[in-house]
Amino acid sequence: MDPSDQKHFTAVDYVIFAALLAASVGIGLYHALSGGRQRTTQEFLMADRSMSCLPVSLSLIASFQSAVAIIGVPAEIYTHGTQYWFIGCAYFLGLLIPAHVFIPVLYKLRLSSVYEYLELRFSKAVRICGTLAFIFQTVIYMGICVYTPAFALNAVTGFELWAAVLATGLVCTLYTTMGGLKAVIWTDVFQTVVMFAGQLAVIVVGVHQTGGVSEVWRKVQEGNRLAALDLNPDPTERHTFWTLGVGGVFLMLSLYGVNQAQVQRYLSARTEKEAVRSCYMAFPSLQLSLALGCVMGLVMFARYCGEDLADKLPTSSRDAMVLYFVMDMLQGLPGLPGLFVACLFSAALSTISSAFNSLATVTMEDLVKPHFPAMTEARATLLSKVLAMCYGLLCLAMAYLTHLMDDSVLQVALKIFGMVGGPVLGLFCLGMFFPWANSTGALAGLGAGLALSFWVGIGSLLTRSAGTRPLPPGCRAALLSDNTTSAIHTAALGNFTLSRPSGLNRFYSLSYMWYSAFNCFTVILTGLIISFLTGPMKEEDVTPGTIYPLFGKLLCFLPEHLKEKLCCLTPLGQPRPPQHKEGNGLALPQEDGTSQEETDTFLPEVQTALVEHETTV
Numbered sequence: 151m152d153p154s155d156q157k158h159f160t161a162v163d164y165v166i167f168a169a170l171l172a173a174s175v176g177i178g179l180y181h182a183l184s185g186g187r188q189r190t191t192q193e194f195l196m197a198d199r200s201m202s203c204l205p206v207s208l209s210l211i212a213s214f215q216s217a218v219a220i221i222g223v224p225a226e227i228y229t230h231g232t233q234y235w236f237i238g239c240a241y242f243l244g245l246l247i248p249a250h251v252f253i254p255v256l257y258k259l260r261l262s263s264v265y266e267y268l269e270l271r272f273s274k275a276v277r278i279c280g281t282l283a284f285i286f287q288t289v290i291y292m293g294i295c296v297y298t299p300a301f302a303l304n305a306v307t308g309f310e311l312w313a314a315v316l317a318t319g320l321v322c323t324l325y326t327t328m329g330g331l332k333a334v335i336w337t338d339v340f341q342t343v344v345m346f347a348g349q350l351a352v353i354v355v356g357v358h359q360t361g362g363v364s365e366v367w368r369k370v371q372e373g374n375r376l377a378a379l380d381l382n383p384d385p386t387e388r389h390t391f392w393t394l395g396v397g398g399v400f401l402m403l404s405l406y407g408v409n410q411a412q413v414q415r416y417l418s419a420r421t422e423k424e425a426v427r428s429c430y431m432a433f434p435s436l437q438l439s440l441a442l443g444c445v446m447g448l449v450m451f452a453r454y455c456g457e458d459l460a461d462k463l464p465t466s467s468r469d470a471m472v473l474y475f476v477m478d479m480l481q482g483l484p485g486l487p488g489l490f491v492a493c494l495f496s497a498a499l500s501t502i503s504s505a506f507n508s509l510a511t512v513t514m515e516d517l518v519k520p521h522f523p524a525m526t527e528a529r530a531t532l533l534s535k536v537l538a539m540c541y542g543l544l545c546l547a548m549a550y551l552t553h554l555m556d557d558s559v560l561q562v563a564l565k566i567f568g569m570v571g572g573p574v575l576g577l578f579c580l581g582m583f584f585p586w587a588n589s590t591g592a593l594a595g596l597g598a599g600l601a602l603s604f605w606v607g608i609g610s611l612l613t614r615s616a617g618t619r620p621l622p623p624g625c626r627a628a629l630l631s632d633n634t635t636s637a638i639h640t641a642a643l644g645n646f647t648l649s650r651p652s653g654l655n656r657f658y659s660l661s662y663m664w665y666s667a668f669n670c671f672t673v674i675l676t677g678l679i680i681s682f683l684t685g686p687m688k689e690e691d692v693t694p695g696t697i698y699p700l701f702g703k704l705l706c707f708l709p710e711h712l713k714e715k716l717c718c719l720t721p722l723g724q725p726r727p728p729q730h731k732e733g734n735g736l737a738l739p740q741e742d743g744t745s746q747e748e749t750d751t752f753l754p755e756v757q758t759a760l761v762e763h764e765t766t767v
């Protein structure tokens with residue numbers, strides 16, 4: 151890249167970027183010195199369960215909208231067209247099911263770690279496996295999130311790579327360690343606003359500099375970037391309505407239904423209704439952030455017509471190109487490049503802080519506290535803070551590994567969610583919807599799910615399965631300028647049919663958008679088969695409140711007596727006929743027989759069961 155193309159920041163830009171970091175630290179400091187001053191784990195990890203739905207809903211967006219999406223979505227649209235936008239269809243069920251299936255079950259159990267559910271429903275071993283899977287997935291994902299903004303910045307502006315990574319990591323560790331979940335949620339709110347502002351600025355300036363909306367629309371149409379509804383049922387087709395709209399639902403459920411970072415936000419809400427409302431309020435913000443990313447990609451296409459700017463960039467990665475486009479648009483408008491960089495780092499910080507905090511929570515609740523029940527509050531809180539710091543340093547190391555991957559960062563992130571989040575989602579579905587499932591089945595299911603998902607995931611990396619090659623560059627204006635160019639493009643389009651993979655290669659070329667669904671079903675199927683082979687659980691052996699009567703709801707048209715016969719169809723929260731269970735089984739009668747619906751508070755018998763269970767362990 152010749153020096154004339156190097157984009158530079160003005161002093162104003164650095165001031166805006168520094169102001170963002172300072173504001174985040176300020177919010178963290180405020181929550182460290184106000185309220186209960188983060189002296190208990192209930193406050194540090196659960197925000198005293200006092201949050202209202204607005205900050206929770208914005209924090210839900212921020213947790214999984216990082217620089218990966220800010221850079222990755224425009225790069226995706228630029229390269230492959232707007233097919234990816236259909237993932238927005240997955241947001242309906244992707245948020246409705248968490249709101250009406252997962253939250254009602256998880257909220258009433260008043261957990262701190264979502265993996266406590268796995269012990270209540272199955273066994274301690276299943277809980278530990280779920281926790282370890284989550285830690286593995288989140289540490290890798292954090293690495294990508296820290297590395298992405300720093301790498302993109304460095305590629306375009308020469309901004310010192312490791313200075314940016316360290317700045318991000320340290321600032322984030324600082325305010326997360328000081329202010330706990332309250333600080334993380336309120337910085338998420340602030341950072342989400344900065345994120346939207348930065349993307350909007352680029353779009354407005356970009357459209358203006360590319361000749362206005364009609365000009366952008368014309369070029370985008372000619373470059374055939376506007377994807378039609380692709381109903382191709384082929385599961386190896388990378389992006390179709392089915393892989394994005396249906397496969398995407400399972401991706402959303404693994405994140406917004408059972409991921410610790412999101413569940414912790416639901417559980418930090420004042421009441422269950424506030425938690426459900428925050429899910430509904432997340433919907434428009436999610437659609438807005440998806441739209442901003444896609445429109446930014448279209449404007450970028452109208453500007454460069456699909457060229458890869460190889461002569462201007464040291465790397466052919468489309469991700470870096472997005473930053474080049476932004477600096478190209480905002481150059482000469484002092485403060486705006488700084489705003490966009492602030493937007494990029496806001497996206498990264500809000501995701502990384504959520505990851506730190508949720509990692510510290512599950513490590514404390516699932517791995518430490520069960521072995522040190524007598525630990526004092528002060529020591530537990532101190533240990534939580536030390537953990538947040540250790541995870542911060544660990545993710546800087548993961549950032550280094552990330553730059554070894556040459557795939558688009560969005561693709562890598564979504565693959566990780568599918569490979570690990572999918573099996574964990576399957577574990578929770580097995581537990582909530584199938585009362586017969588036992589812990590042997592759950593462990594076998596999780597093992598099968600992870601084994602298969604890594605086989606497919608690594609297989610697809612090794613075979614570099616063709617997948618969908620990028621659409622050819624070019625807007626008609628460029629084409630018409632030179633007949634030979636159009637001849638070359640026609641030729642390129644001509645042999646554009648993909649070589650149909652066969653046999654095992656077909657298995658490896660399964661679209662990464664199907665990983666979540668595929669792995670989820672593998673876990674459920676294997677889990678049920680093993681459970682029936684090793685003696686299915688009886689309804690009365692299952693801990694009260696850990697089952698969601700899915701079939702009861704689906705078959706609500708059946709007469710009551712038939713439902714009773716099918717055992718698991720007692721609707722959620724109906725008083726169970728009193729029965730006594732000897733031994734250390736978790737099943738205990740509900741003394742007062744109140745329906746769970748009425749009690750938004752902790753189920754007393756589950757509390758005693760858990761304590762009893764732990765003392766006998």
Ligand SMILES: O=C(O)CCCC[C@@H]1SC[C@@H]2NC(=O)N[C@@H]21
Nearest residue numbers: 214215216217218219220501563
């Ligand atoms: O942006 C990231 O850090 C991760 C990539 C996006 C994760 C998924 S994609 C569907 C859903 N919508 C979002 O905004 N994030 C999640």
Ligand code: NA
Nearest residue numbers: 212215497501
């Ligand atoms: Na974020």
